[in-house]
Amino acid sequence: MELFDLTIHELHTMMLSRRVSSVEVTKAMLARIDAVEAQIGSFITITPERAVADAEAADRRFAAGDADILTGIPLALKDIFLTEGILTTCGSRILHNFVPPYSATSYEKLKARGAVLLGKLNQDEFAMGSSSESSAFGTTRNPWDTTRIPGGSSGGSASAIAAQQATATLGTDTGGSIRQPASHCGCVGLKPTYGRVSRYGVIAYASSLDQVGPLTRDVTDCAIMLGAVAGHDPKDSTSVDTPVPDYTAALTGSVKGLRIGLPKEYFISGLDPDVQAAMGQAIGVYRSLGADFVDISLPHTDYAVATYYLIATAEASSNLARYDGVRFGHRAEGATGLLDMYTKSRSQGFGAEVKRRIMLGTYALSSGYYDAYYVKAQKVRTLIMRDFMQAFEGVDVILTPVAPTPAFKIGEKINDPLQMYLSDIFTIPVNLAGTCALSVPAGLSSEGLPIGLQLVGKPFGEETILRAAHAFEQATEWHLKKAPL
Amino acid sequence: MKFQPVIGLEVHVQLKTDSKIFCGCSTAFGSEPNSQTCPVCLGMPGALPVLNKKVVEFAIKAGLSTNCSITPRSIFARKNYFYPDLPKGYQISQFEDPICQHGWLDISVNDQTKRIGITRIHMEEDAGKLVHGDISGLEECSGVDLNRACTPLLEVVSEPDLRSSDEAVAYLKQLHQIVTWLGICDGNMEEGSFRCDANVSVMPLGAAQYGTRAEIKNVNSFKFVKQAIEYEIQRQIDLIEDGGTVVQETRLFDPNSGTTRSMRSKEEAHDYRYFPDPDLVPLVIDDAWVERTREELPELPEQMKLRFITKFGIPAYDAEVLTASRPLAEYYEECLSFHSNGKAVSNWIMGEVIRCLNDSGTSIEQCPVTPRLLTELLKLIDSGTISGKIAKAVFDEMWKSGQEPSSIVEEQGLVQVSDSGAIEAIIDEILTREAGQVAEYRSGKDKLFGFFVGQVMKASKGKANPALVNELLQNKLNG
Numbered sequence: 001m002e003l004f005d006l007t008i009h010e011l012h013t014m015m016l017s018r019r020v021s022s023v024e025v026t027k028a029m030l031a032r033i034d035a036v037e038a039q040i041g042s043f044i045t046i047t048p049e050r051a052v053a054d055a056e057a058a059d060r061r062f063a064a065g066d067a068d069i070l071t072g073i074p075l076a077l078k079d080i081f082l083t084e085g086i087l088t089t090c091g092s093r094i095l096h097n098f099v100p101p102y103s104a105t106s107y108e109k110l111k112a113r114g115a116v117l118l119g120k121l122n123q124d125e126f127a128m129g130s131s132s133e134s135s136a137f138g139t140t141r142n143p144w145d146t147t148r149i150p151g152g153s154s155g156g157s158a159s160a161i162a163a164q165q166a167t168a169t170l171g172t173d174t175g176g177s178i179r180q181p182a183s184h185c186g187c188v189g190l191k192p193t194y195g196r197v198s199r200y201g202v203i204a205y206a207s208s209l210d211q212v213g214p215l216t217r218d219v220t221d222c223a224i225m226l227g228a229v230a231g232h233d234p235k236d237s238t239s240v241d242t243p244v245p246d247y248t249a250a251l252t253g254s255v256k257g258l259r260i261g262l263p264k265e266y267f268i269s270g271l272d273p274d275v276q277a278a279m280g281q282a283i284g285v286y287r288s289l290g291a292d293f294v295d296i297s298l299p300h301t302d303y304a305v306a307t308y309y310l311i312a313t314a315e316a317s318s319n320l321a322r323y324d325g326v327r328f329g330h331r332a333e334g335a336t337g338l339l340d341m342y343t344k345s346r347s348q349g350f351g352a353e354v355k356r357r358i359m360l361g362t363y364a365l366s367s368g369y370y371d372a373y374y375v376k377a378q379k380v381r382t383l384i385m386r387d388f389m390q391a392f393e394g395v396d397v398i399l400t401p402v403a404p405t406p407a408f409k410i411g412e413k414i415n416d417p418l419q420m421y422l423s424d425i426f427t428i429p430v431n432l433a434g435t436c437a438l439s440v441p442a443g444l445s446s447e448g449l450p451i452g453l454q455l456v457g458k459p460f461g462e463e464t465i466l467r468a469a470h471a472f473e474q475a476t477e478w479h480l481k482k483a484p485l
Numbered sequence: 486m487k488f489q490p491v492i493g494l495e496v497h498v499q500l501k502t503d504s505k506i507f508c509g510c511s512t513a514f515g516s517e518p519n520s521q522t523c524p525v526c527l528g529m530p531g532a533l534p535v536l537n538k539k540v541v542e543f544a545i546k547a548g549l550s551t552n553c554s555i556t557p558r559s560i561f562a563r564k565n566y567f568y569p570d571l572p573k574g575y576q577i578s579q580f581e582d583p584i585c586q587h588g589w590l591d592i593s594v595n596d597q598t599k600r601i602g603i604t605r606i607h608m609e610e611d612a613g614k615l616v617h618g619d620i621s622g623l624e625e626c627s628g629v630d631l632n633r634a635c636t637p638l639l640e641v642v643s644e645p646d647l648r649s650s651d652e653a654v655a656y657l658k659q660l661h662q663i664v665t666w667l668g669i670c671d672g673n674m675e676e677g678s679f680r681c682d683a684n685v686s687v688m689p690l691g692a693a694q695y696g697t698r699a700e701i702k703n704v705n706s707f708k709f710v711k712q713a714i715e716y717e718i719q720r721q722i723d724l725i726e727d728g729g730t731v732v733q734e735t736r737l738f739d740p741n742s743g744t745t746r747s748m749r750s751k752e753e754a755h756d757y758r759y760f761p762d763p764d765l766v767p768l769v770i771d772d773a774w775v776e777r778t779r780e781e782l783p784e785l786p787e788q789m790k791l792r793f794i795t796k797f798g799i800p801a802y803d804a805e806v807l808t809a810s811r812p813l814a815e816y817y818e819e820c821l822s823f824h825s826n827g828k829a830v831s832n833w834i835m836g837e838v839i840r841c842l843n844d845s846g847t848s849i850e851q852c853p854v855t856p857r858l859l860t861e862l863l864k865l866i867d868s869g870t871i872s873g874k875i876a877k878a879v880f881d882e883m884w885k886s887g888q889e890p891s892s893i894v895e896e897q898g899l900v901q902v903s904d905s906g907a908i909e910a911i912i913d914e915i916l917t918r919e920a921g922q923v924a925e926y927r928s929g930k931d932k933l934f935g936f937f938v939g940q941v942m943k944a945s946k947g948k949a950n951p952a953l954v955n956e957l958l959q960n961k962l963n964g
Binding site for chain 2: 081082088090095098100101102104199200201202203204206207208234235236237238314315317318320321322323324326327328338342362365366367370374
């Protein structure tokens with residue numbers, strides 16, 4: 001047993017009984033980061049001094065009897081979360097020098113509970129990508145096979161868990177950016193219902209789709225982390241004011257009588273055979289636990305990727321307008337005028353994928369094209385939403401693969417955007433519908449790569465999918481498998 | 486050929502809220518650059534807007550006061566364009582489904598009443614401003630001051646129902662009066678709290694279709710609006726008569742030369758790529774909210790004018806002057822709580838009070854002669870203690886010292902002389918002294934009566950009761 005390999009709840013029990021201090025755990029974690037970071041590249045910024053200071057403060061809280069489940073737990077954040085006084089790049093050259101003056105609400109909440117910040121994690125630039133290859137700060141490698149991508153965009157958030165470089169992490173999910181890397185790296189990742197977690201201080205990619213969520217070693221940790229960051233935030237008008245339940249209390253271990261839907265559109269030919277096999281096994285596990293399966297249809301699934309790439313890029317084209325070199329971030333040298341400064345700063349600051357999406361989105365919103373693209377995409381989005389709502393009239397949870405294949409090779413799809421976009425085919429519809437879903441480890445491929453299972457819940461049905469994932473975890477050992485580092 | 490001008494106005498009304506429309510920063514004018522900013526109005530990554538409820542209330546008030554319907558579910562949209570004073574690279578505004586729609590105002594020009602349609606009123610945030618030139622020792626640089634960024638604005642868009650610069654000014658003045666009356670805007674045109682863009686076109690008289698319009702920016706006083714529109718109408722007519730065609734473009738008014746010049750053509754116009762802002766949920770306004778706001782509305786100038794005419798019996802002209810601003814109307818009405826003669830009070834306000842306010846550049850709120858003091862003065866006239874003429878002198882003294890009129894009258898011995906014996910003595914003295922004039926008068930030169938009154942008043946230092954002087958003089962000269 002290594003300190004860096006434990007869960008939040010295990011560490012908490014040990015800290016509470018003074019078998020270990022937060023400083024010891026944190027130092028063990030920093031040493032682990034040192035040992036494996038060169039192979040993996042999970043981090044953009046490591047904050048050892050901050051981590052030790054946080055850990056010392058946490059230990060004082062334990063001494064004062066004022067400790068919380070997250071007190072002293074070493075965490076790391078995707079570099080999309082603003083952290084006051086700590087470099088925040090969003091994986092982009094345009095923010096290579098951006099030290100924010102305030103912190104994201106979700107980080108503030110973790111900090112208030114005494115969590116320890118280890119650093120900021122690598123990601124696709126502006127969360128645009130499925131492989132973490134589009135970062136301006138290097139490619140993160142999959143700890144299970146360092147020739148492969150960890151998934152994206154929250155690749156660093158997943159690889160840091162798999163490589164035992166953090167006890168838990170936060171990521172964001174706009175079209176699958178938590179679930180897909182969680183699946184590829186063999187950890188638990190949850191995208192909450194839109195509005196469940198505040199977006200304040202999280203760099204926006206596509207505002208109507210972005211959600212903050214945890215990546216963890218097991219489902220219990222996932223429930224703990226979600227409970228810590230969920231809740232209404234007066235600074236985010238789209239955050240919803242509904243009570244936050246005790247998600248750990250939902251983990252009863254029972255799925256007896258749970259109605260699980262299997263959408264026929266998700267079990268298509270062309271699905272990787274290992275993924276297909278893992279899904280079959282998972283269905284068997286649930287059957288043996290007493291769950292009932294129902295064949296369902298989500299008829300507009302085929303349109304989801306196209307719809308997503310209109311809505312997300314349209315919003316992104318506007319969200320990324322603020323990176324103009326005027327007030328913060330990269331400003332090109334030697335510009336001859338305002339337009340030249342804009343053009344040069346943005347040309348130098350943004351990477352190819354970001355530019356591609358800005359152009360797509362700008363086009364979709366242009367006068368004369370708006371109705372044909374943006375408005376139509378919104379209509380299809382409504383249909384996709386309706387698909388899910390209708391399906392949930394007859395089932396409690398929908399089970400699907402997270403991704404059509406296990407992690408692919410670095411460089412395999414980077415020059416083929418369409419293939420890259422299709423790797424999110426099973427996760428994107430959930431964001432469009434605005435509901436919640438998670439990825440839980442459900443197998444290893446013939447090449448030893450993790451395969452995740454997606455459980456989709458009703459809006460604000462996080463308790464149900466956590467309960468179902470937890471029951472699966474209790475009945476299997478996939479979450480105990482370690483990356484062969 | 487005769488031409489018919491067609492004008493529509495877009496008016497930006499800066500709302501008088503304490504804080505900005507989407508964050509808690511102060512809206513105070515004239516502070517140190519960028520001292521009233523936060524991550525939201527600086528357009529920092531990750532920052533999100535939260536709508537200021539007060540802005541919505543002000544918008545509803547403006548809508549109800551201009552006969553608009555209030556949209557039950559209105560939407561905020563992003564207007565995308567790049568400029569250094571626009572920190573997010575888009576302005577949060579409203580495009581489809583603005584908060585107020587389909588209103589109107591009745592304006593009056595040359596005693597003719599005309600109804601001007603209001604297409605819409607929408608809420609939006611203002612941009613910051615650029616400061617050019619020397620900034621903290623840096624030469625040749627431009628600075629960005631974002632204190633004004635995110636300040637709440639209403640944009641009031643009229644129908645193209647205006648047909649002359651006079652109508653445009655009348656409409657603008659009425660709108661200005663309403664928003665200041667409601668207390669939602671300070672109305673300061675110099676500081677840009679109330680600013681106007683004019684859409685101007687001309688068409689042959691009787692034509693069915695409007696001509697091509699030019700949008701004139703930067704017309705920031707009633708005078709400039711008139712000047713700019715008149716210049717633009719003439720420019721377009723001249724152009725057409727010379728065989729040219731008007732092009733759709735944005736033009737800038739230059740107040741120094743009184744002319745307009747091209748700023749950007751239709752081809753150079755921005756494609757603003759409006760789309761609903763995903764950071765703000767639709768604004769739902771139920772009937773109860775509208776009704777609650779309606780109940781909070783003050784009596785509007787038109788209604789108050791009618792009430793003044795019927796309740797206080799003053800002429801329409803007086804009522805118009807007295808309702809020019811809400812504080813003035815309130816001043817008048819407060820006077821009437823101390824004094825019952827509506828016309829006498831009106832005369833004094835329209836005469837002495839307004840004259841002194843104008844001469845000294847004082848606002849009615851700061852008027853040193855309060856309604857109670859003014860009516861005390863009127864009561865001294867009513868009781869015959871002082872004459873109207875003396876009262877004017879007393880008023881000037883009150884203006885300077887803020888003293889009670891009765892103590893001024895007492896201290897300066899200005900009490901009117903109504904003792905007939907004393908007045909008769911003066912008259913006798915005058916008639917003896919001016920025996921020649923008396924003879925002329927008696928031989929039929931009636932006009933000289935005024936001369937004798939004047940002499941008596943002068944001899945009494947204005948204190949003699951004028952009515953009594955008249956009466957006694959009549960007796961002496963004609964008896």
